[in-house]
Amino acid sequence: GAGVSQSPRYKVAKRGQDVALRCDPISGHVSLFWYQQALGQGPEFLTYFQNEAQLDKSGLPSDRFFAERPEGSVSTLKIQRTQQEDSAVYLCASSELAIGELFFGEGSRLTVL
Amino acid sequence: DAKTTQPPSMDCAEGRAANLPCNHSTISGNEYVYWYRQIHSQGPQYIIHGLKNNETNEMASLIITEDRKSSTLILPHATLRDTAVYYCIVRLFSGSARQLTFGSGTQLTVLP
Numbered sequence: 001g002a003g004v005s006q007s008p009r010y011k012v013a014k015r016g017q018d019v020a021l022r023c024d025p026i027s028g029h030v031s032l033f034w035y036q037q038a039l040g041q042g043p044e045f046l047t048y049f050q051n052e053a054q055l056d057k058s059g060l061p062s063d064r065f066f067a068e069r070p071e072g073s074v075s076t077l078k079i080q081r082t083q084q085e086d087s088a089v090y091l092c093a094s095s096e097l098a099i100g101e102l103f104f105g106e107g108s109r110l111t112v113l
Numbered sequence: 114d115a116k117t118t119q120p121p122s123m124d125c126a127e128g129r130a131a132n133l134p135c136n137h138s139t140i141s142g143n144e145y146v147y148w149y150r151q152i153h154s155q156g157p158q159y160i161i162h163g164l165k166n167n168e169t170n171e172m173a174s175l176i177i178t179e180d181r182k183s184s185t186l187i188l189p190h191a192t193l194r195d196t197a198v199y200y201c202i203v204r205l206f207s208g209s210a211r212q213l214t215f216g217s218g219t220q221l222t223v224l225p
Contacts, residue, residue, distance in 0.1 A: 042217055043213075045214065091156050093157075101159045102157075102159060102213060103159070104157045104158070105156050106155055
């Protein structure tokens with residue numbers, strides 16, 4: 001595709017449910033990032049992949065958050081036992097190089113009831 | 114990465130130039146200044162970046178002061194579609210730093 005694609009665009013989960021958010025980066029992009037954006041705030045870094053290797057997960061808020069990119073393309077962000085404070089927009093971005101312009105998807109809006 | 118300071122909001126008349134300031138007084142020599150914007154309900158969009166020299170592309174111009182402690186993003190002829198939150202980010206350009214650190218940004222409202 002032409003850009004970064006994220007699905008689902010909207011997800012409503014009951015507290016305690018597990019959710020999985022998918023990111024399809026731009027084809028050939030080496031680097032992939034996940035960000036979390038709370039309402040009215042700027043995006044906050046969660047984790048970074050270079051190809052299939054997760055090189056930085058320092059921003060993951062708890063061990064309930066897990067991300068993978070097994071074949072170096074599509075990535076999944078999984079949140080286990082969701083809590084209300086997990087409600088946010090989750091943004092995925094990719095870049096062609098380790099250092100370069102980031103291209104963002106439109107995000108997945110998660111609402112935990 | 115160095116911290117940036119931006120005004121929380123600005124207005125601009127349609128067709129006029131929008132000048133968005135950013136202070137980054139603790140920037141180091143190998144840190145770049147990046148600008149992204151985020152239109153409501155969309156992901157952030159790259160605008161421009163620079164190190165020392167002024168830069169211009171089809172979207173905007175970036176003016177960096179000689180001491181590199183501040184910069185200004187210029188949208189030469191603002192349109193209603195330029196209404197967005199604009200983020201000024203200082204980013205270390207090395208193999209060890211990869212993420213962008215967003216602040217609160219400036220909400221630019223272009224008025225008809």
